[in-house]
Amino acid sequence: MITKIAWKNIWRNKLRSSVLIFSISLGIWAGLFLMSMTTGLNTQRISNAIHSGLAHVQIHHPEYIKENNPKYFINDTTKIYKSLKNTKHVVSWSAHSNYTGMAASPTGGFGVQITGINPKREQNTTIISKRITQGSYFKSEKKNQVVIGEKLAKKLKVQLNNKIVLTIQDTANNIISGSFKIVGIFKTASSRFDESSVFVNRKDIEMLTGNNALINEIIVIADDIENVMAITHSLLISNPKIKVRTWDEISPELGYANELMTIGLSVFILIIILAMSFGIINTMLMAVLERKRELGMLLSVGMNKQKVFSMILGETLFISLIGGPSGIIGAWLTIIHFSKKGIDLSSMGKGLDSLGIGSVIYTKLDYSMYFIIAIIVILTAVLASVYPSLRALRMNPAEVVRQN
Amino acid sequence: MSLIISQNLYRVYNATAVPVNALNGVNLKIEEGEFTAIVGPSGSGKTTLLNILGGLDSPSGGTLEIAGNDISKLNGNQLIDFRLKNIGFVFQAYNLIPVLSARENVEFIMLLQGWEKKEREDRAVQLLEEVGLKERIHNKPSELSGGQQQRVAVARALASRPRFVLADEPTANLDSNSTNNLLDIMSMLNKEEKMTFIFSTHDQRVIDRARRVITLEDGQIKSDIIK
Numbered sequence: 001m002i003t004k005i006a007w008k009n010i011w012r013n014k015l016r017s018s019v020l021i022f023s024i025s026l027g028i029w030a031g032l033f034l035m036s037m038t039t040g041l042n043t044q045r046i047s048n049a050i051h052s053g054l055a056h057v058q059i060h061h062p063e064y065i066k067e068n069n070p071k072y073f074i075n076d077t078t079k080i081y082k083s084l085k086n087t088k089h090v091v092s093w094s095a096h097s098n099y100t101g102m103a104a105s106p107t108g109g110f111g112v113q114i115t116g117i118n119p120k121r122e123q124n125t126t127i128i129s130k131r132i133t134q135g136s137y138f139k140s141e142k143k144n145q146v147v148i149g150e151k152l153a154k155k156l157k158v159q160l161n162n163k164i165v166l167t168i169q170d171t172a173n174n175i176i177s178g179s180f181k182i183v184g185i186f187k188t189a190s191s192r193f194d195e196s197s198v199f200v201n202r203k204d205i206e207m208l209t210g211n212n213a214l215i216n217e218i219i220v221i222a223d224d225i226e227n228v229m230a231i232t233h234s235l236l237i238s239n240p241k242i243k244v245r246t247w248d249e250i251s252p253e254l255g256y257a258n259e260l261m262t263i264g265l266s267v268f269i270l271i272i273i274l275a276m277s278f279g280i281i282n283t284m285l286m287a288v289l290e291r292k293r294e295l296g297m298l299l300s301v302g303m304n305k306q307k308v309f310s311m312i313l314g315e316t317l318f319i320s321l322i323g324g325p326s327g328i329i330g331a332w333l334t335i336i337h338f339s340k341k342g343i344d345l346s347s348m349g350k351g352l353d354s355l356g357i358g359s360v361i362y363t364k365l366d367y368s369m370y371f372i373i374a375i376i377v378i379l380t381a382v383l384a385s386v387y388p389s390l391r392a393l394r395m396n397p398a399e400v401v402r403q404n
Numbered sequence: 405m406s407l408i409i410s411q412n413l414y415r416v417y418n419a420t421a422v423p424v425n426a427l428n429g430v431n432l433k434i435e436e437g438e439f440t441a442i443v444g445p446s447g448s449g450k451t452t453l454l455n456i457l458g459g460l461d462s463p464s465g466g467t468l469e470i471a472g473n474d475i476s477k478l479n480g481n482q483l484i485d486f487r488l489k490n491i492g493f494v495f496q497a498y499n500l501i502p503v504l505s506a507r508e509n510v511e512f513i514m515l516l517q518g519w520e521k522k523e524r525e526d527r528a529v530q531l532l533e534e535v536g537l538k539e540r541i542h543n544k545p546s547e548l549s550g551g552q553q554q555r556v557a558v559a560r561a562l563a564s565r566p567r568f569v570l571a572d573e574p575t576a577n578l579d580s581n582s583t584n585n586l587l588d589i590m591s592m593l594n595k596e597e598k599m600t601f602i603f604s605t606h607d608q609r610v611i612d613r614a615r616r617v618i619t620l621e622d623g624q625i626k627s628d629i630i631k
């Protein structure tokens with residue numbers, strides 16, 4: 001019956017209880033939704049970076065990392081390819097011949113990263129081929145084709161089928177130039193990548209340098225980001241002389257953003273929980289003070305303090321158990337919806353592009369977060385009910401029972 | 405053996421710089437089955453005496469024995485338990501639980517005592533019949549008149565089969581008809597079930613019906629008349 005009284009008590013003032021339930025629900029919904037947006041945003045940022053060329057794992061000659069010089073190439077690529085083929089969790093890989101060089105048009109020249117690729121293998125490893133906005137991705141077998149980013153095309157003031165001159169320094173430090181026809185223009189989520197990346201067929205680099213294109217980078221895509229360490233260990237065991245690095249080693253800023261996001265979200269959730277607990281304390285305190293005489297009667301007739309405490313705790317829990325799950329369910333439905341449809345933030349797309357995120361955010365939240373939030377809500381409700389309950393228990397029944 | 409024996413009962417309040425002697429050496433014996441009114445002007449100590457008899461307040465001095473128990477020796481939880489098992493309360497403002505029906509209000513005390521559901525329901529219905537509210541057992545307090553609410557409060561006070569009922573100005577908020585009706589019921593319960601009633605009251609109609617009238621003044625018994 002104490003449970004029944006507690007349940008009925010919360011509906012004595014329907015408006016007040018409803019407002020509190022709605023606030024709890026809204027707070028939790030907002031918290032979870034923001035978490036999902038931030039998680040989605042960060043996941044997209046990492047994913048975009050990984051699939052635009054960063055990859056899950058990169059393999060280099062140990063010295064290449066220090067100097068970024070093409071003379072430090074990977075010696076035994078055949079052995080590494082074999083290892084990659086036999087390594088669990090590896091989905092695809094692509095070998096790169098990287099050169100830092102210049103891209104020039106009649107109107108100007110800019111420093112770029114020129115990457116010699118095998119287009120077929122690259123297509124299975126990065127998303128550049130899927131981000132072509134004009135032209136195609138090395139469809140024909142013609143020589144000296146180049147695929148460049150949209151932003152670079154704008155800077156060079158060139159269009160599809162125009163020619164640009166690529167200048168590189170070979171391993172013997174000779175400056176070599178070649179004219180390349182723009183066959184494709186791409187646009188990824190990162191404008192910085194788009195203005196500094198140029199892709200050519202590795203065979204054309206070979207023609208330009210006059211010797212076999214030297215592989216100085218192999219990028220590897222894993223089946224899951226969680227398996228990156230397993231791949232790294234496996235590759236290092238079979239190829240101890242190479243340098244194998246994971247995505248977060250290469251781009252630590254992506255990992256820092258993740259950590260920063262976790263801290264930010266924790267603070268945000270803490271604020272929501274604090275606001276929720278003050279709301280509960282305030283409402284329950286009002287409810288207790290309004291019912292002084294009744295509580296005095298209960299204590300007078302022999303209801304012990306534990307039962308009075310349980311009753312007030314029950315009221316708080318009921319409110320939280322309505323508000324909490326409705327907020328969680330609401331958030332779950334919203335997150336599911338926007339995880340498929342995405343949130344179009346194209347109005348601020350430029351800013352997001354420069355962060356490498358893209359203008360459509362797909363919400364994402366781990367199921368464990370729903371569980372953690374549910375537990376936090378219950379714990380908050382229990383803690384928030386302590387002060388109002390203590391106020392009730394401190395009452396002198398003989399006094400309050402006579403109050404009007 | 406007397407139901408209540410108080411000897412040289414004192415209650416001093418030190419809330420202000422000058423201590424107030426609310427009770428000033430009260431010696432009192434109340435037997436089972438009494439129908440007693442405690443009267444006196446405001447500030448005479450009626451409420452203090454009733455609070456101490458009900459275990460809601462502790463005396464500053466003297467002894468108080470209820471049903472053979474020295475209640476001044478009981479701690480907080482023991483006092484709560486003692487009240488639950490031995491004392492029925494009727495308050496001036498009825499103090500029913502507004503969210504429960506009349507029957508549930510009566511059942512509530514029995515629930516606290518750990519009665520079985522069927523027993524609780526049967527006794528609650530029986531008591532409500534005795535106080536003339538058979539037709540109103542499912543009504544909530546807000547759907548009952550003041551007199552009816554006070555009758556529910558009487559049924560609630562009797563529900564746990566207490567040793568006695570303390571009623572603090574039970575008729576203060578009632579009209580004449582309701583007052584007479586309530587007094588008839590309490591008088592009937594006193595005679596038929598030998599239930600002891602102790603009232604604090606200003607109401608002459610209650611004083612007229614009481615069989616013993618104790619008058620307090622300045623915390624002392626001024627007169628004790630058994631009719």
